Amino acid sequence: MDLRAIVLVAGMGGEDAPGERIAGVPIAYLDALGLPVLQRVLRRLRQFGICTATVISDVPDVTTPFSRRAQADPRVRHIATDGDELWDQAEDVFQQYAAEGADLVVALRLGPYAELDYEEMIQHHLDRHCVTSMAVDPQNACLDVFVLSPEGRFDARELFRSHLHRMRRKCEPFTVRGYVNHLQGAGDLRRLVVDGLMAHNAVRPEGVEIKPGVFLGYGARIHRKARVVAPAFIGARAKIHAQALITRGSVLEHHAEVDCGTVVENSTLLPFTRLGAGLDVMHSVVGFRCLAHLARNVELEITDAKLVDMVPLSPVSRLAGSTAALFAFLPKQIYRGFRALSHREEPAVDPECAELRAAPQDTSELEAPASVESSEFPSNLAVVRRYGDD
């Protein structure tokens, strides 16, 4: 059976998807435990034998560094469009698939993340002789996943032109029993990764489990004085400096960096995010110089690089930065050494103090000095303190 898919990424805050983005980047392009949500959806489609897919997105150039990673799969065709052309493109791709002899076409929008059994849904579609089938969650909310028969070209046109809101012919919806997350905002992304860490969904961390519940991506670096409390995920090439604490299901995506003494609690650091030293990041999703506080339900832009900054996106810039830091390290250490030496110099002696020090002190009121024997402390004596019965 020739099954094909059309994946729509329409998350730029239009009337179709008022949320579904963080700092302007669609959530579908953001990493969830080391892999973009889009890649996870495409991987799931492949597991059910749907290998031919087209991704159509209306993402602006600003998000290119993030979307490029999500579009790394060469087996999937990617089309970038602008605004309303997205739906026309979807219609064209459907017509093309129908002309090429596809048996069924799965159209889905990201949007919501649903772990549905595509085999079951296709069987449901065939059993009921539907032209267009829709997937809904147990609360009967639409998940923007449809199965289309190629003969229903007018039905497909109606569906795409109504931005997936209207079906020409009604059919019994398919209720998804698996994990569902509508991914409306930062809170939902956080819930997705926490559920992944707790193994409540199929979002498995892309890394090695170095100790129970702690996953480490390729090339991640954790300072020996830093502390990571399970469950946690440290993405590829992420860096944790000394005295930092990562706890309560926190997630650091790839190239994230946590500076000295910062506490990350129940939070997600999006890719290329750098946190300054000595901060407390709690119940938040941080990235792209924005911080979404989930408990206070507020999203604010942080322009101060001392607090939240971005790691350079290009590898060349990162390498240049690291090299500069390396060359700056040695002179800095030498300067610190000189300063430390200068601090250790004997302070200037105040003549009045010197006189006081030189004056003989009357010790008659004091107790008699200890004997010579007791004042001589043997250097080879070990002092042992007793704790309890030990």
Next chain:
Amino acid sequence: METISRPVVVKRMPERMNLKQARKFWKEVQPFLNSDRPQVVFDMSQVRHLDAAGIDMLLDCMREAVKRDGDLKLAALSAQSAVVLELTRTGRLFEIYETSTAAVKSFSCFLPNALRQLEPQVSQGAVPIFAPQTTITNDDGSGESIAA
């Protein structure tokens, strides 16, 4: 023996508190902080952007107030400023109140004459005896007085 309560100055912070604004604000509040035992409340309800320079300025104000045996309290924190104070671990250094009025009242709650529950005597040109005189100062320098 009656004790005359000292005035409480309530100062509204501007919407943006970056380095430039922080310096300007610091110059504005310095006369209040340089008085004897200053009692200052910063109303942060309008603050939308607060950065490290703003936090530094708050700590400087706190230091100046404490140096002169006074106190600085924060009131009506906007969600943005509350997040930044939490992020930088500085929120725990300040007394924070829901409203400016609550912050002003907190200055008088430990005074012995506050227990007498007398009505504040605020009139034109008169200094209140049992309630602290409060001046709200805006960014443009205009001010208004309220009784706690």
